[in-house]
Amino acid sequence: MDLNTVVTVVDARRRETWQPGDAWLGGGTYLFSEPQPHLRRLVDLSRTGWDALDLRDDGSLEIAATCTIAQLYRFGRTLQAQAAPLFAQCCRAFLASFKIWNMATVGGNLCNGLPAGPMISLTAALDGECLLQAQDGSRRRVKVTDFITGAGRKDLGPGELLRSVTLPGRALGCRTAFRQASLYGLGRSGALVIGALDPVDGSMALTITASTVRPFRLWFPLPPRAAELRDAIEAAVDDDDWFDDIHGLPEWRRHMGFRLAEEIRRELTRGDAR
Incomplete structure (x- = not known):
């Protein structure tokens, strides 16, 4: 246009x-x-020359705001990390053509702040941290879960730029589980839930997106029982936090959020129905 x-x-x-x-x-x-x-x-921003992806010696990954979805997808297919499959799963959640994949950027998806933004889902689930740069050159860091404040809302001042998102090496080493639901076969995500199990200390994180106005990341020192998981979601996500638009009513999104969360809990605990 x-x-x-x-x-x-x-x-x-x-x-x-x-x-x-x-x-x-x-x-x-x-x-x-x-x-x-x-x-x-x-x-x-197209001629800034930023490296799209930088895998550091400490195992963390810095993703430039200008990194395209196609670049991220290709990188994920070669990444030697437990969480590597999640990159392709979230890229495919765009349900977009190859033309979009080769133009759309990770930073643009985050800065749109839409509930169905799959780059929000990916980076929030892997405990991502945004690097923001103001017009005077000063920088600050904020977690992805705090950067997105509502549907289409984000923590950006006038002229402030999202420079990159960094995923910690500890998160990349987690075993992950992915669930997505839509009202239509090729529709926008109505619910997208990701679980991550840390092999170091056995902790589990569960991230709810698409069904909510902003990402919710719940952390448990040990995988929760079914009732504990449900109670934690009910305590964290208020009734007004379930998104409402043409792609799904809040009641349906809430139901799918709980259902997919329990499926992920079972997958990551190898079917333990505690």
Whole structure:
């Protein structure tokens, strides 16, 4: 779609004073998908030269905001880590064409803040931390679960940039389980739940997304019993936190959230029905 209110596109490598009507341009798959009458200028990130993926000596993984879904998918297929299958599972949750995969970015998916954003699901489930950079060059870090504050809402100040997301090596070493549900065969995720079992201390994390307005990551020092898991979800997720749109009523999303969470608990505890 043509954005006929945009009058200029500037290179993000240049120092420009942030103005009302500015927007960061990564892959542009959202920006150019619908009218953006409030925009006047795009700040293009495509020539920043950031490494898409950086697997560090300590085992952690830094994913640049400009990393495309295609790049992340290919990387996940070669990653030697227990959690590697989760990369492909979340990439496929886009249900998008190869053209979108080659343009859409991890950072764009997070900054849209949509409940069904599968990069939110992936990075929240693996205890990801966002690196944010302000216009004055100062930086701060915030957990993905705190970065997304609601449906379409995120913890970003005017002109602040999501530079990257870092996944700790400890999380990449976890055994994971993935469940997704939609009202339609090729529809947007109505519920997406991910479990992660830490082989070091036996702790378990369960992350609920798509069915809720923001990601909820629950941590247990040991895998919970069925009743304990249900109680923890009920305590963490309020009635108003279950999302409501054309892709699913809150009651259905709540039901699927509990159902998929229990399936994951059973898978990660090898069918123990405690």
